[in-house]
Amino acid sequence: MxxxxxxxxxxxxxxxxxxxxxxxxxxxxxxxxxxxxxxxxxxxxxxxxxxxxxxxxxxxxxxxAEFVEDFIWPAIQANAVYEDRYxxxxxxxxxxxxxxxxxxxxxxxxxxxxxxxxxxxxxxxxxxxxxxxxxxxxxxxxxxxxxxxxxxxxxxxxxxxxxxxxAPADLYLMTKNPEDAPSAPDVLEIEFKIGVPVKVTNVKEGISKDSPLDIFTYLNEIGGKHGVGRIDIVENRFIGMKSRGIYETPGGTILLNVHLDIEAFTMDKEVRRVKQGLGIKFSELVYNGFWYSPECDFVRHCIAMSQVNVEGKVQLSVFKGQVYILGRESPKSLYNEELVSMDVQGDYDPCDASGFIRINAVRLREYHRLQGFPSIKQ
Amino acid sequence: MxxxxxxxxxxxxxxxxxxxxxxxxxxxxxxxxxxxxxxxxxxxxxxxxxxxxxxxxxxxxxxxAEFVEDFIWPAIQANAVYEDRYxxxxxxxxxxxxxxxxxxxxxxxxxxxxxxxxxxxxxxxxxxxxxxxxxxxxxxxxxxxxxxxxxxxxxxxxxxxxxxxxAPADLYLMTKNPEDAPSAPDVLEIEFKIGVPVKVTNVKEGISKDSPLDIFTYLNEIGGKHGVGRIDIVENRFIGMKSRGIYETPGGTILLNVHLDIEAFTMDKEVRRVKQGLGIKFSELVYNGFWYSPECDFVRHCIAMSQVNVEGKVQLSVFKGQVYILGRESPKSLYNEELVSMDVQGDYDPCDASGFIRINAVRLREYHRLQGFPSIKQ
Amino acid sequence: MxxxxxxxxxxxxxxxxxxxxxxxxxxxxxxxxxxxxxxxxxxxxxxxxxxxxxxxxxxxxxxxAEFVEDFIWPAIQANAVYEDRYxxxxxxxxxxxxxxxxxxxxxxxxxxxxxxxxxxxxxxxxxxxxxxxxxxxxxxxxxxxxxxxxxxxxxxxxxxxxxxxxAPADLYLMTKNPEDAPSAPDVLEIEFKIGVPVKVTNVKEGISKDSPLDIFTYLNEIGGKHGVGRIDIVENRFIGMKSRGIYETPGGTILLNVHLDIEAFTMDKEVRRVKQGLGIKFSELVYNGFWYSPECDFVRHCIAMSQVNVEGKVQLSVFKGQVYILGRESPKSLYNEELVSMDVQGDYDPCDASGFIRINAVRLREYHRLQGFPSIKQ
Amino acid sequence: MxxxxxxxxxxxxxxxxxxxxxxxxxxxxxxxxxxxxxxxxxxxxxxxxxxxxxxxxxxxxxxxAEFVEDFIWPAIQANAVYEDRYxxxxxxxxxxxxxxxxxxxxxxxxxxxxxxxxxxxxxxxxxxxxxxxxxxxxxxxxxxxxxxxxxxxxxxxxxxxxxxxxAPADLYLMTKNPEDAPSAPDVLEIEFKIGVPVKVTNVKEGISKDSPLDIFTYLNEIGGKHGVGRIDIVENRFIGMKSRGIYETPGGTILLNVHLDIEAFTMDKEVRRVKQGLGIKFSELVYNGFWYSPECDFVRHCIAMSQVNVEGKVQLSVFKGQVYILGRESPKSLYNEELVSMDVQGDYDPCDASGFIRINAVRLREYHRLQGFPSIKQ
Known part of the structure; x- marks a missing residue:
């Protein structure tokens, strides 16, 4: 029975x-x-x-396919990293x-x-x-x-x-030892829409992929070939023990770097600050096993909402364990070369900066006058 | 007149x-x-x-010397990084x-x-x-x-x-192009006390440095030789414009990686979480010019307080633009190999984990029962 | 010309x-x-x-009408309070x-x-x-x-x-001095949907209001009659000066109290924690004049999303400057009287709590063993 | 045996x-x-x-005595409130x-x-x-x-x-029903040093107390007499259940109000913001039972450090369940009546505010130009 x-x-x-x-x-x-x-x-x-x-x-x-789309993609949108490294x-x-x-x-x-x-x-x-x-x-x-x-x-x-x-040396299944990696970089272009990759192109080799699974698989392959994404860390488990972890995340490491870049290019400064905090929260929740919780749900939806304009292309090279951003372009860019240029004044009046600074200093000057700066006596 | x-x-x-x-x-x-x-x-x-x-x-x-001791060292203690990268x-x-x-x-x-x-x-x-x-x-x-x-x-x-x-190529004054960097790593050991480096040793070459200025200068040299710490980013200036920045921080990049490692090894999990938030705040304040402000003072002192047990040695290699942590040791380690080991039960009772998980699930099960998980209908 | x-x-x-x-x-x-x-x-x-x-x-x-619906209602959803009081x-x-x-x-x-x-x-x-x-x-x-x-x-x-x-005494235009307020309370019931009031009923007097403007006006009237919502504070202006402010917010004070109550009743614990942080951010943004900013927009939408189940009725009395919550009911309540009752065990096993506590103690016991608790030597 | x-x-x-x-x-x-x-x-x-x-x-x-000094006083310094109310x-x-x-x-x-x-x-x-x-x-x-x-x-x-x-009505042991409380207020003055009360004086009655235990006991008595600090809430227990709680905290409620006031008067704006976050963290830790944890220790010490200048006197009245702040004075005040006054220009140049506002608007104008404000299409 x-x-x-x-x-x-x-x-x-x-x-x-x-x-x-x-x-x-x-x-x-x-x-x-x-x-x-x-x-x-x-x-x-x-x-x-x-x-x-x-x-x-x-x-x-x-x-x-659902692993990449329903789970990895939201983690990319969140720039999910646990304890600054994992x-x-x-x-x-x-x-x-x-x-x-x-x-x-x-x-x-x-x-x-x-x-x-x-x-x-x-x-x-x-x-x-x-x-x-x-x-x-x-x-x-x-x-x-x-x-x-x-x-x-x-x-x-x-x-x-x-x-x-x-046997940590044998632990690495996906990544080459960077010392044995090719001595010439691969150059990629990755295109994003709503904060997730929609296409990757190997610029020199003319290869391109455009389904989520193919993109992720290909980035694992290229990252692995160049020894990207190996770490040896001590982390804090949810149950409160420290443990040593040796990980390899070749595709994820490329995507984290590239997503950070296109996000910085297209997302408002202060939205980014709020979203950064939500991303840290998301990472802790996921690490601790709370993917299916009301709070993770909530945070994930907030993060997804922040990604609506995160779109564009990033050029990068992958070489000897490293990812180098070469450039980026986007129809939703908030970067205004003219505004920021020294050559062009536009309707930016440098005198405004004086007022901005003096107002910011009101509090600091008062504080110095009334309570002093202990730190200067360090 | x-x-x-x-x-x-x-x-x-x-x-x-x-x-x-x-x-x-x-x-x-x-x-x-x-x-x-x-x-x-x-x-x-x-x-x-x-x-x-x-x-x-x-x-x-x-x-x-005062630049290294009074300004760079507190930034190292804080793991100071602006907008996840700078x-x-x-x-x-x-x-x-x-x-x-x-x-x-x-x-x-x-x-x-x-x-x-x-x-x-x-x-x-x-x-x-x-x-x-x-x-x-x-x-x-x-x-x-x-x-x-x-x-x-x-x-x-x-x-x-x-x-x-x-002329970005010429902008790099301290770092070699990683492609032209040596094809053999340098292996270093860096010793920390109260969260700041007190000694660096080049293991193979037998060189060691122990004043703050010498340590920092030497790490800039080694990092520079191996092309460590180059970034090309778009960042948000305090005045609200996005600008492109090309930076090299060879010594700082090594120290950030190594400090993160020894900190994770010696600092309590939950202290680290609170301190991580303070470090982000510190980074924003410093980026925006508020080093001499009451709040930066306050945050800096809090961070310094968190570093009291951040001490020990980290072994690392520097190679082709990357820093690899090889190991760490500390008299103040909170890592307990025996506690975390599968081989040793000690006074850890695995059954406790069942209770821990079931209590954590109380809320999730209730939520499912009462309001449902919209996310599963993604 | x-x-x-x-x-x-x-x-x-x-x-x-x-x-x-x-x-x-x-x-x-x-x-x-x-x-x-x-x-x-x-x-x-x-x-x-x-x-x-x-x-x-x-x-x-x-x-x-648009002031109440487009501006006050979102502030109520956020539990918006600047510097803990305003x-x-x-x-x-x-x-x-x-x-x-x-x-x-x-x-x-x-x-x-x-x-x-x-x-x-x-x-x-x-x-x-x-x-x-x-x-x-x-x-x-x-x-x-x-x-x-x-x-x-x-x-x-x-x-x-x-x-x-x-002439602070004359400053109060909407509220009676609590000392002169009626010596019998008014008892109200306020109904919420998606975190905003949709109906207020004066239980004894049988009056009820159900348009946003009427609800808010009526709560100002009742709150004013009972001297609710007067404060005398020192606050920090955006430009960095401290100033003294004397305010009266009769309707807003009632709604803040009541919204906090129905929210606690219907919102998941951990969602509430994340949302609390967003509410503080929202309050600072609004105080500083950034209602129309990308970040306030983002935060407001996140908060609105958190309110989807904040619905139900709260009974309260208003008396001599105070708001007392008498009870609440909701079809979306996450409060489960049976689950929390001592009389009913249900599928909650008290032994699980032992495991939960012991796992939470793993870290604390280790910490004591390895680095000690300085605080106990206070 | x-x-x-x-x-x-x-x-x-x-x-x-x-x-x-x-x-x-x-x-x-x-x-x-x-x-x-x-x-x-x-x-x-x-x-x-x-x-x-x-x-x-x-x-x-x-x-x-040790309960008041070692436990309640740090909670007062933290403005400790769990879930906005408890x-x-x-x-x-x-x-x-x-x-x-x-x-x-x-x-x-x-x-x-x-x-x-x-x-x-x-x-x-x-x-x-x-x-x-x-x-x-x-x-x-x-x-x-x-x-x-x-x-x-x-x-x-x-x-x-x-x-x-x-039998909730009988639950209240310390506080009178506000409806039955005296119809004349008591007027107190409470003096603080390093964020904790060092003296309370009943202005009309000429009574004063100056040991921690006497101060706290007296405030419980006065608060109780006027029905201060009763709440009926639904809260989230650490184990994830919601429960109903009926509490009375007469002395604590007075002290929370008064400490918030003297703190706002003497603490820098931005220090206050950081410290507010730490206070929320502290409250959660204490609620959950982690008083003796490394993180609570850390947070408590940070908060204590923030209190060094929180000193001065607050005048208040207690009446029918409410605490009204009447005024405050401090040798460490950061409130500068002259600076904030309309009558006195001092070295504050109103034109600076134009620059301050225009610089703050740089980002908002750009955003409107490039991505638009979805919110305005609400």
Whole structure:
């Protein structure tokens, strides 16, 4: 007699294979669900493996296009960076994967979902908050938090973790070592509309891409070839531990740089300041697993609204791990070469600047007179 | 009969030479003041030129050490970056230069100060707010905002501006083109105390520096050699115009990266979040010329307070325009390898994470139940 | 030969009457424009006075409804309060008045606008930024900043100012002294949709109002009768001076209290936190005169978006200067009495709270272990 | 054989008496700890009751002075208000009570602490985070989250809760109903140094108090007499539930109003803006139980630093639930009556305001020209 049906987020690896078997042992009927978000994987082999391990059904879902459009693009609009450095790769993938998993669970009448994320990490939270938000009655089985499971399998886990965490050089799957990267740059032009890329062109090679998935894939390829987007950081997990993370985000790094540039060119100064604060908030929410929350929803819509005029083309070169902006152009540019030029006065009267400065100084002069500047006695 | 004495911020160039002569013509007695903040300049030639043009006195002031310690170091502590990209080079120099100018003016009994900054830029504001804040009664002569001056000299100015703005390749004085940079990295170790560097060591070459000025100079040299810190951006000036800026900040870029790293390693997560907001505020204030303001003072002291445990060593390599963090160590580290490890449970109970997640989900589940998630209908 | 046409914001008082005459003396053709935003004024007498002083045309514009709907309602949605205390009365009126003035100027082909705001205040800025934003080519004549005018009329101005600033007791036009207010409260019910009031009912008296203007007028009346919304504060003007302000905002104070209440009842906790920050930003922008700016536009739209579920009814009493919330109800309530009750466990497991707390404590315990809590040695 | 010693936060009521007995039943040795933070309680009766129930020791600790100085005063400096309305009474008391409890536990060699806070509330979190932060190895027994306890005692709890939550009129212990308050105001003068009150004088009655505890007690008395500080709100608990709260904070409400006033009078405008943000952060941290956290420590020290010049006297009247500011004076005032006066020009040149406004309009005019103002098409 089955305890019920579980939809398991299955990776094809040893880890979730153990979970699949263990869930069956516990009396559940298991549906294996494998999300394709662009990782390098033999999906058919994974399907066979899941079937051979006793999955009642196997769903292999191609989420690549919706991952780029519904999740990466909003992160680009937000200039999403966690703690000034981390570009949120996995954090953005989790709600995408979880959303489909919940859809499958509802459709298949499964009351349970399960995953292989560990008990000290962020991914368990991102996964589960997504599930609870979109399927409030769901029951979640997190084997790496269940003593009977982890006491039995810990050895194996240790091994896997060991492999991962003691071999950083091998960790990089997408990016070349910058020292081994080509000694000539690639020159690209990326076109934006409403803050998202709509076309990328490799200027010298004449290649161009214009669907979201193709654009992102191509930027990962070019960025990877030139060793762009590797970082080695210490970050603060949501649960309050510091952990070391080694990440590579080649396409994301290019897009962050380029989006910052076209945004600065087309967005009003003060709108940008407000939006910068919202972007930091968005990054924290996504990192912590709150993609599907009212506040993330709200912030995301505000950010999207700010992007209405973020359109134009940016030229850039990619070389030895770096992205260099070469120029930009836009029909919505707020940059007025004449206004800012020394050669042209236009209707700008330099005398106004005197008044502007003196009014700004009213407060400073008063303060000096009345309370003094302690700092000058530093 | 003299109209009074002016202390002129003199650069030795054509621009401020014209101003010197014009001020004399207008009936002022002129003291030329030339600040050495590390720029490449023949100071003695400048002295002779100022004397020959009729300066009553010439002060050449070596501000290099105080520039690094009193101005650059606080900016490093703040991770100061304006509009996500600009590292504030000139913005930080202006209050340093202005502070001394005001000291000279007070000492010499001069009621006037003057400068060669133009009427559409930020530097006029940074300069003048510093002067008004520290010498509230001072009178400022800004020739590029006085019609009699600029109508007469505009041609010349145009020429100078033209030279500057139409030759970006030549603009880079400190940094090599990354394409021409060495094909082997330099590996450095930088040691921090209270958030500022106290020592830099070139690991392979065995060179080390330990005074603030030497450290900063050396990092400029190494960064410059490897083409680190070049940017081409559009930024928003305080007066509300967008302008294009091409900057190089080799030493500053290295220090920003390294300080971010040691800070993340030693600073509590939530302190870092509050401090990040203060750092953005600080950057805006400094960019806009408010170094000497009560609020900048306040923010700077708050930031300094946050740095009390930011200490340790960071290893890094510098290569082809990039800075790579290789590792870090600190007696004040908050990173606990054992706590975060999969291998060790310690007194961390993974079951707690279930409660943590479920409590975080209370609100999300309720929201879904009561008002729904519009976003899912994207 | 006329220098051109000026649209003058005319109040009917001595002050702007002097300006009207002076503008004519200077050779302008003057259109008098008098905005009715609900002030107590004999508009027909003002019309005759303007005509007798030589205005070529007189426009008396009833802006009362648009003032409430387009300006006060968004301020209510924002919970707009400047510097924690000031409810922004005049600051909100200025862009409303300026908008129509600019429309008249465009329609009548006038190149100039003028006003009677003084040279140290906020209103000159609010007025002029509105005009520049909506009519960028307009020329503004601000007589109180023109030496020929203010040197001649200063005496008179002094007199007027004196009258205003030395008689605070008389300053209150709308509100009774709370000590003289009725000794029995009025009990109201206010209904909201999308964050704005759609109906007010006086429960005991059976009166109800349901157009924006009627609602606001009625709340001013009831609030005034009970002495609600008087403050005596020191505030910081945009130009950096502190000034003393004595204000009365009876209807606005009731609405602020009631809107805060229905918002807390229907808005998600974390959305509220983000929106609170936007509301503070909005208040500063409006106070400083930036109603018509890209950033205020952006913030206002974000805030409006947050109000979509802010709907329901609030019961309150108004008594002796105070507003007391008695209760609230809403179809969009996020308050779940059962969830929060001690009597009902539902699917809330108290054990989850243990995990929640222990995970929140991970960081605190580590911090204590590694760096200690200086504060405890206070 | 004892399981060990527990220090129980004992209230003298039925609730914690049950816990005391139950803990003994479970095999613990129980120390009863009763904190006197100013509540109305027969402490000696409580001591006898605890002894009779089997407490091995009873500590009755007078924390009144330290509660005011170490906890309430910093909250006053911060203008601490949670969600725009709640003045944080209990939230501030918990870390004070917990700190002493942990001191007793350490001194007495107890490994356990216990409390009577319920499983859905904020107090459990405030209590336990304090304990974990200051005594990281402590073990916490929270009976209302332990099924064996709450299943047995729930009935009783229900009863107690019922009594509390269905009789709001009786809930007010400190404040009179404003309708029944005196019909003549009390007029006070409160003197501040470094942002905290150092003296209160009842102007008419000639009474004055100058120790922190006496000042706070007196303000509670006067505020209570006039019905000041009652609120009925819906708030968001840390765990994400909305709950209804009925609070009275008579002394705190007076102090909040008065501190806001003296702060506005003596603090620079822009320092105030930064500090306002820190105050909101502080309020959230304290509400959520993070008084003893690195970030709260940091924020508290920043706020304290902002208060160095917050000194002077405020005159106020208290009447029928309201606090009216009558005036203020300070040796550190930044209010300059001459500077702001219309009568005196001083070295303020009104023409500067024209330049100030025109420079502020540069961006707005450009924006209108290039992208237009969507808002005007509202």
């Amino acid at each position: 089955s305890k019920g049906t579980v939809v398991l987020a299955y990776s094809g690896g040893l880890d979730t294979s153990c979970i699949l078997v263990w869930l069956k042992e516990q009396g559940y009927s298991v549906i294996a669900y494998l999300a394709n978000i662009g990782q390098d994987e033999d999906f058919e082999a994974a399907r066979k493996k899941a079937e051979s391990l006793g999955a009642t059904k196997v769903f292999i879902e191609d989420l690549r 570009l949120l790769g996995t954090a953005v993938a989790r709600p995408c994967i979880g959303r489909r998993q919940v859809e499958i669970a509802r459709r298949e009448g499964a009351q349970f979902v399960s995953h292989g994320a560990t008990g000290k990490g962020n991914d368990q939270i991102r996964f589960e908050l997504t599930c609870y938000a979109l399927y409030p009655e769901v029951k979640i089985i997190a084997p790496w938090r269940i003593p009977e499971f982890y006491n039995r399998f810990r050895g194996r886990k240790d091994l896997m973790e060991y492999a991962q965490s003691h | 003299s109209k009074g004495t002016v202390v002129l911020a003199y650069s030795g160039g054509l621009d401020t030479s014209c101003i010197l002569v014009w001020l004399k013509e207008q009936g002022y007695s002129v003291i030329a003041y030339l600040a050495n903040i590390g720029q490449d300049e023949d100071f003695e030639a400048a002295r002779k030129k100022a004397e020959s043009l009729g300066a009553t006195k010439v002060f050449i002031e070596d501000l290099r 590292l504030l080079g000139t913005a930080v120099a202006r209050p340093c230069i202005g502070r001394r100018q005001v000291e000279i003016a007070r000492r010499e009994g001069a009621q006037f100060v003057s400068h060669g900054a133009t009427g559409k830029g930020n530097d006029q504001i940074r300069f003048e707010l510093t002067c008004y804040a520290l010498y509230p009664e001072v009178k400022i002569i800004a020739p590029w905002r006085i019609p009699e001056f600029y109508n007469r000299f505009r041609g010349r100015k145009d020429l100078m501006e033209y030279a500057q703005s139409h | 006329s220098k051109g046409t000026v649209v003058l914001a005319y109040s009917g008082g001595l002050d702007t009457s002097c300006i009207l005459v002076w503008l004519k003396e200077q050779g302008y053709s003057v259109i008098a424009y008098l905005a009715n935003i609900g002030q107590d004024e004999d508009f027909e007498a003002a019309r005759k006075k303007a005509e007798s002083l030589g205005a070529t045309k007189v426009f008396i514009e009833d802006l009362r 409810l922004l009365g005049t600051a909100v009126a200025r862009p409303c008045i300026g908008r129509r003035q600019v429309e008249i100027a465009r329609r009548e082909g006038a190149q100039f606008v003028s006003h009677g705001a003084t040279g140290k205040g906020n209103d000159q800025i609010r007025f002029e930024l509105t005009c520049y934003a909506l009519y960028p080519e307009v020329k503004i004549i601000a007589p109180w900043r023109i030496p020929e005018f203010y040197n001649r009329f200063r005496g008179r101005k002094d007199l007027m100012e004196y009258a205003q600033s030395h | 004892s399981k060990g010693t527990v220090v129980l936060a004992y209230s003298g009521g039925l609730d914690t008496s049950c816990i005391l007995v139950w803990l003994k039943e479970q095999g613990y040795s129980v120390i009863a700890y009763l904190a006197n933070i100013g509540q109305d309680e027969d402490f000696e009766a409580a001591r006898k009751k605890a002894e009779s129930l089997g407490a091995t020791k009873v500590f009755i600790e007078d924390l009144r 003045l944080l009474g209990t939230a501030v008391a918990r870390p004070c009570i917990g700190r002493r409890q942990v001191e007793i536990a350490r001194r007495e060699g107890a490994q356990f602490v216990s409390h009577g806070a319920t499983g859905k509330g904020n107090d459990q979190i405030r209590f336990e985070l304090t304990c974990y932060a200051l005594y990281p190895e402590v073990k916490i027994i929270a009976p209302w989250r332990i099924p064996e306890f709450y299943n047995r005692f729930r009935g009783r709890k229900d009863l107690m809760e019922y009594a509390q939550s269905h």
